[in-house]
Every structure is written in C-alpha cells, then in structure tokens.
Amino acid sequence: MFNSFRQAMAWLHTWFGLVLGFVLMAAFFFGALSVFDREIDRWSIPATRIEPQPMPSFDAVLRPAFERMQPTAEAIAAMRPMVNGDMPKRFDQVGSWSAYTTHRDPVLALYAGYDVPNAKNPDEQIWAYATIDPRNGKALPDDQLKIGSGFFFPLHYGLTLDWKNLGVWIVGFSALVMLAALVSGVVMHRKLFREFFTFRPGKARLRSVLDLHNLTGVVALPFHFFFALTGLLIFAGTYYFPVGHTQLHGLHDLHEQVEARETGLPHTRAGVAAGLASVDAMVAQAQRRWQAHDKAGDVGFLVLQHVGDANGYVSVYRAGTDRIALVGDGIHFKAATGELIREDPPATPVARMNEFLTGLHLQHFRHWLLRWLYVLGGLAGATCIATGFIFFVEKRKRQHAQQGRQGARIVDALAVTTVTGMVLATLGILIANRLLPEALPARGDWERYAFWGTWALALVHAGWRSAPVARGLVNPAWREQCWAIALFALAAVLLNGMTTGDHLLRTLAQGYWPVAGVDLSLLATAVIAVMAARKVGQRMRATVAQAPREEAVHA
C-alpha cells in the first residue's frame, strides 16, 4: 500500500496523530497543570490556604478524628444491594484507618474502611473520607472540589470518563499512539540532529510552524517518550494488561500466600478484641530506624489494619520527598503492643527500577526547579501537538478551498477548540469556583458543568466562525478566543483578590507561593494570550490584503 517504510510512517504520524492528538493535548496540558495540583487546590479552596504540615500526632489528633468518621448516607445507599438484609445504622468494625499527606499538603486526607455485616462478599468494605486541619484535627468541608488533584489530575489520565474506565482506555491508547508518533516522526526526519537547532520564525508560515513542531518534539523527545511509556506502565497491571487478576490469577494467589507467610502481617482479623498501644511511639521508632539508614524521616502514609483486633497492625510509610524513586520503606508494628513485626527489606533491582520510573512520573520529591521543568516539558508536548494540527491545516487549506472541500475547515475548528478552548475551559472552572455561592449544594458539580460548558461554547464558537478557512483564510475564532483567554485569566485573578482578600500584593508580601504562583501564572497566560491575539490579527490583515475580495467580510 505504501511505497516505502518512510511513507507508511508519515501516514501513521499524520492520521493517528490527527485523530488522537486531541486527546493527547488534554493529557499533556492537564498533566502539566497536575504538577502543581496541590497549589491549584489551595487557590480553589480558600479555607485551606495554610502552610504544609507534617503528619500530626495520631494519639492526640488523628484518633479522635478517625473515631468521628462514618460512611455517608450515599455510600450506605450504594452498598445496600451488596448486602443480604438491612443495613446497620453505624459501622463499628474498622477494617482500616489510614492518613496520607505529601510535603505540599497543608490538609490531611483520612480514609476509613469498615467491614460490612451480612455482605454478599465477605471481604466487602464500606469507605468513609474526611479532610482535616492537621494542626487541630478540625474537620474541613470534604465535599468541595479539589480542582487540581480532584479534577485536573484525573482529567489528565482518564478524561473523567469513569464509565467502564473508558477514559483511562482512551488516554492509554493515545499514549501508545504518542509513542508510535514519536518513532514515526523520527523516521520521517532524517536530519534529526539539525532540527535541534532550527527555528525560523520569520520564514514562510508553513516552514516556521513545522520548525516549531520539530523543535518541541525533538528537544523534549526523551521527555515525551518517557511520560507516555511510564503513564502506560503505571496502569498496565490494573487496567491495560491485568494478567495478575485474570489469566495468571493462580500465580498471583500463590505469591500472596508466600508473602503473607514471609511478612507475618495477618490477612484477616483474629476475632479477639485488643487495645491499641501508642501509635506515636511506633512512628517515633520508625523514624529512628529510617534515620539509621540515612533517610529523611517524614511520614507520608500511616495505616492501621484490623483496628481493635488482636491481629491489628500499624504500618508506617515514609514520604519520599528526598529522592525520585517512589519509595515506602514501610515499618510494621503490632497494634496492641507496639512491638516491631517487620521492616520492609531493601527493594529488588527490578522494584527499584519500577519505583524510579513511576516516581519520576508522579514526582513526590521536593525539587521546585525540576517541577517547573516538568511544566515546560508538558507545555512543549502540547505545543508540539498544536503545531501538528496547524501544519495539517495550513498544508491543505488552499487546496481544499480550491476543491470546495471542508476537511481543513473542520480540523481547524477542532484545533481552535482544543488549543484555546481548552485553556478557556480551565479558566472557566476557576472563575466558577470564585463566583458560585459557598453553600451551594453540589457546588463541585456546578464547577464541572462550568468547565465542560465553557469548552462546548468554545467549540460552537470555533465552528460558527470557521467559514473563512474554507476560502483559505484564517478562522477569526483563534484571535477572539485569545482575547477571551486574556479576559478570563484577568477575571480569575481579580475574583480571587475580591472574594478572598488574598490579592497578589498580599500573597507576595507574605510569600504564600501556592496562591501567588497560580495568580502569576494566570497573569502570564493573559499576557501571552494578548500577544498571540495581536499576532493572529496581523496575519489576518496580511492574508486579507492578499485576497481583496474577502475584505467586506473582515471590515
């Protein structure tokens, strides 16, 4: 079908890149935003704008908070079909209590799992969630949407399409196509190395777009390849190739039996009630043990299993802020006595490789410069894909105009929606977050509607204004949406100052970077959008001058 390997690769690059590029844009852009998800959370939930806190005392702060927790009415209603007979009023048999924090979290997430009496599946657990202020244990509203970690982050890997994990599959397939596009892109360009240094912004439009496409693709090639591959690896065992849960279930079970025997950590309750020794003392011992191995002693994850039972145990895991690898270094204690059961052995070489690769993708480490490089890498990926769209359109636009075909016009409208429309949707949810009344029921849902609604409007607008492309001209929606981005970004900054009092003068003076950083990034977005709008305006005037018969349309 193709005359040469290179031609086949060009076809694959063009068409798979076009179809899945729209998804990849979202994965790259929201992935770049997720690098600062905790900071965006602070911006969107003003009540949590405090300094990051270490894991608080279990005995004084966490235990009372855990004891107050119960599943919500919705969770109980959802569990009802899984149970024979009536649901209890309270759930008292605690399967597990756990608390999770990172070096960027001022608030602490608590999870409680309870055994469900008369459940059809004896291993069934019902879950309760809480967010607390770690300084005093006070419950914070848990129903507010964490726009960074609770929306942009899942959008990045699953498009928030939860039905049958459809979004995770779509993004996964797009990641595979990203890998294929990178390989085929390299095959297409023999003079790969020269393109490292080639950018001719003044050259003919087509050439400069292609230069930018190659530059952003080639310079960040290892970054793009790495993130697409590790993204797939992180989900491979759970979603894409769950061999351990399906075909090789037998091997997995065999491994679990061996592991339970080796680790001495009980899998089930003993059925004998038992007390709880001081967890703070266990944490202190764990920190001494880490220190002996020359490791930073912040606790990231604390888990109590089989609470109140003689088989209960406490696991203390380290927050991996001091290294790239996503490590746990778990240390486990008998809950009733505080006696040490086990210290996780050093990881095997393969496990270390896994920890390093996933750690480099998920970045729990403390390194702000590297964090910003991640953002740049993500934006370079988005730029690479966006210029790919534009190259596709510019190359075909005149030809399609002569032939009366609509292909370039449609792709261009979709590109507008994906590039400027996506930024508008992002700003839309931030604006809604500041405008919606605090006490609005299901406020988080309304914020989501604002996001998708803005994006849908951007699509309608891009389609409605797309007619000039069919005549070989520029879609004015590019410029108009750039202006809208500038306005929206300014509005978000102003609304934050007005509704919370945390305007830039104050946050900068106080050095409260999570909120100041989001505001400054919004202002930078506005400036870039104005520059882009003016640039597109110049280009539109230039093309109109070339095609005087179109003047009436743009006057």
Place this chain on the structure above:
Amino acid sequence: MPQVSTASAPPAASRRLQVLPRILAAILGGYVFAWGTVALTTSALFAVKLAFHDAEFLGALVGLLAYLGAFLWAIATHHVARLWMVLVGGGALMAAAASLLQSRLV
C-alpha cells in the same frame, strides 16, 4: 515531511479499503500480541524465581514495547495476511504457553 500521496499511490477509495485491515490489525492484533507477551514474560520470569510483582512489571514493560513494535509493523508491512497470523496466532500461542507454565507452578 514527505508527501503522503505520490503519483504511483492508488486512488483514495481503494486506499481506504486497504488501510482498514491494517488499522484493525495494529489495534486489535497488536493488543492480542501484547497480551500474550505480557503473560508469557510474567510467568516465565516468575518461573525463574523472580518476585511476582517484579515479573509483572517487566512483563508489562516488554509487552508495551511489543505493542509499539506491532503497531508500527502493521502500518508498514506489505503482507497483511502474515501480519494477522503473527499477531493473533503468536499472541494466542504465547498466552497458552503462559497458562501452561502457570499450571506447572501452582
């Protein structure tokens, strides 16, 4: 970027007809092949005493790269019948071998 359409390329309609089986082979055949690779690599490494999650991780890594290779090959090859045979037949064979190994180990 080299031009996709050259003078010697077939007309658009027949091109579309030719390209569909390749896309299907790339996506579905590639998945079957990748699944087989993941399963066989995992069980084979487990059989040589690697920890299960280590074997699983390496299996996924090798399988993903196999998927990528299958994907590129499916678009580029001249022999569509052979392509289907290797991807689906090879994938099924590897999966069967993985199950056989498992039955020996458990």
